[in-house]
Amino acid sequence: MSDTDEFGRVSRRVGQLFRGVLLASTLAGILTLAVLLVYVANDAFRPLTADPGWHLTFLLTFVLPTLGVGWWSYQRSYGTLTTGLLGIMLPTIAALYAGGLAALFIDVIPTLVWLSFVVAFAIPVGVVVALDRTERDIPFLAEITAVLAVTAGSLLFVPDLVQGLPTVPADWMVLVLTIGIPEALLLGRWTRGRWGRRAGLTTGAGIVVGSAVAGVLGTVTGVGAIPGVALALFAGVPTALYLSVVAIERPERRAGLLLPAVIVGGALVGELFVGALGFAGPESWVDWGFLTSTVQRGADPGAVGIYSGIVGTILLMFTVAAIAIPAGVGAAVYLEEYAPDTTVTRIIDVNISNLAGVPSVVYGLLGLGLFVRYGGAQTGTLLVGGATLALLVFPIVIISAREAIRAVPDSARQASYGMGATRWQTVKNVVLPRAFPGILTGTILALSRAIGETAPLLVIGAAQVFGVPDSWNSTVGAMPLQLYVWASTYASPAFYTTVLAAGIVVLLTAMLSMNSIAIYVRNHYEQR
Template identity: 45%
Template sequence: MATTDESTGAWFGADGQVSQLRGQLFKASCLGATLLSLFLVFVFLVYVAVDAIEPASADPGWWAAVAATVVIPAIALSIYYYRFDPRAGEVAYTSLGLPITAALLTGGVGIVFRHIVSPHEWFALTVAALVAYGVLELHDRVRESGAFERAAVTVLAVVFTLVGLPGLVPSLRSLLLSLPVLPAAPLSLLGTFVAPIALAAGWYVRRARESELAGLIAGGATVVAAALGVVAGPIAGVSWTTWLLLTTVIGVPVGLYVEGVFRRGEGVSGLALPVVVATGAVACAVVVDVVGFTGPDVWLDWEFLTSVHNTTPREAGIYPALVGSVMMIIVVAVAAFPVGVGAAIYLEEYAPNKGLLGSVVELIEINIANLAGVPSVVYGLLGLVLFVNSGGFRPGIVIVGGLTVALLILPIVIVSAQEAIRAVPDSQRQAAYGMGATKWQTTRSVVLPRAMPGILTGTILAFGRAIGETAPLLMVGVAAVVRISPNSFYGLFSAMPRQLYSWAQLAKPDFYHGVLAAGVLVLLIVLLMMNGTAILLRNKYQRND
């Protein structure tokens, strides 16, 4: 008969041994819950993918060709890595996923340069920002000032270089844009977009290899490869903007990762997986073209990503809604991130924790935590009152939708940033104070660098929720369908979840099963990419510990 020791709480069996039954049952229950949740998510993804790709419409020979040239070799190589070289497996999966993620990021950057900032506007913005940074650095070197004077100089530098005084003093950025002669658009991006990336790549290689020559070669190769696109791009049928983005946003990260693998000499054989997959895809395309197999009649194709909405299902696309979501998330990031992190820093590092003010601060923290669970439709009503009825903004524009969703995720950003700051060991703060650092110096140089990975992880997850919200957008008048992508933050827009909601209301089966599934898959890919970025940041933070 089983007995329990009242003093220790241990559970003994009839033979006097400690029973592990309850622990095993608890472990099995947790494992079952995990497997069930993963299975349900997998079933949902498969259901959506089947509707978006329609695999049954392809010839069996097409699937056999794909399996023989791509799937089977990739699986065989993955099994080899799993059994004999796990480190090479990590390299293989990273080297396969990195170009895909970089390609998705390239699409987002391309949307920014096409609809938000022109090359000349980017040139003026970058030059003005560099001038503002130079003024602040010069002030710090020339004059020892207090926190108030430093803040005042920062505000003045930003105002006169980037913003200006409307109707009184133009900003340096606007003066540059008003010049009669500006560098050509390709040169503007080469100097203000490619050059900083090349400098960063050169600095990384120089530090990793401890060689000035290696850094110069890396930075110079980046600039040369991007500059060749101005001439070679049109010849190859690729626009110079696309070439610049391909060489910098995709080529630089992939090149640095491959260089790091060869430099460390660990898992080099893992680089074979993307080569095998790419070679198999080319071979598959050749075989299918020669034999004449018919592939699946997919809904999620390039035309779907680059077309506008249409009442004909096969001609409908998600591009305007995709552009609107990108612009909205930019507004959300600019509005929610600095405010949320600033509030978290104050509450954790500066706010009093004793007396009457301490009680007020505790009440504020409780309310912030409660606001994180308020239904999203309530924030939609709040945004309608604040930005449309009181602020006078036009309903349905990008800035109204972005600010409303920013209010929604602001409590989440504050709470996650507080947890990250709170996780920094207090001994590090005390060590900085012991060396004579001020409160601000300790926060800036010790606390924030240590907490930033956790802050970014929580913030990116909050952005993942923001990009999938629909109810707040409905409340502030975001259009169900727009046929012209917004070209400014004050233009009418539609977002991907709003577009999906409108497609779900259509009675045509092709819209409900084909177009809607393709749109859901696009949204899921964006969400998974953002969540994957958060996971990578978290893992890196844990390894640094």
């Protein structure tokens, strides 16, 4: 059979028709999703309840200038536009997650407890560094024994000693000491290698001083010391570094920074004008009270809030990340770099691929049987919920990490072996650094999926509980569960177009922000 008979008659019309059908189906899907999002956003923000003067004011001060500068940036270059968009998205997304971190230290983890465990873990880390730098030839077994003994003793006695001190630093001081100083050391070293020693010292000192000033200002202004430090360290610092990189290393894209300036300036000017002219804004359901209220049930939609669901979701994500990422990446490294190509490994490969497509409710049943029935844990707790969701995303993490490791050229491995490196040194210094962007992207997308899962948490018994947990054995809720209960058990018809829509917007914002981070990381490293 010839190639012509195998492929059939060559026709350009058929190809164009197929391309048109694909384009039409894609546009139909995008349009349907856009209509759904607009419908939900309209119920959540209620823009039509604002005065016409409010709309006109923000049209002139915010919308038109933003569109004009955005089009001008796009005409200069696509990179200029993306620089401006990232300049406004980065601080926005970072502020969201900084607020979640602040909520953990305000309601869940006391700063003194955090300080005690940081000190307890710092002691064995110092011992490991000291043993690594010593010139004496210490047997490996002796090193492991010493590290394990110091770690056990430190975790047993140091937290109680620190928590029993008569005088302890303020909350913001604890965060500056335990988070601000390590961040200053890491980013100071990064900027020193990039722009010189003076830049590294300036960056490190600026981070420490800036976070301390933010803590003091937060106390004075009423925002709170902990939120002030969290916003400075996790929103202010990344934004300042991004602006510095663009200003110093990408002069051809500096004009793109005009776009976030126009957006922020236009919003502030518009707010000043509507306040001075007395125009009423929209009666939005997504407001500060909704985000910070812990009331979960009631007949009045205006009295409930989603704060407990946000905190529960953040804690679940930390638990899932702590369990699934190290185990998943470790399994991927073993299967790709160490495991022989045998029948057993091929069976494992097939089963991992199949497990990635199993419905989430099955993992809920698995978690119920494994951790509750056989493990004896209480239903609906933070540890059980996090472990169940970790089982859900575990195959996804393995598959994404394996694909990233497989994408590393084999020539890089052979070059490392040619220099005399062992297999572990090759994996640690060659394979994992090159595969890190793909691994990070896959894990972020896996965690994004875990955020929106409801069925596993329903099965393990966390549906009716929405308190803020204070320990691993505390019951926990999550945003998807909260939305489910609002739409079913405790909701009235008034909830469907009010609080429920506002909760959906908050959940979608968290998921889309994580997906945006994953896409940016992937595109950034692909360009490099």
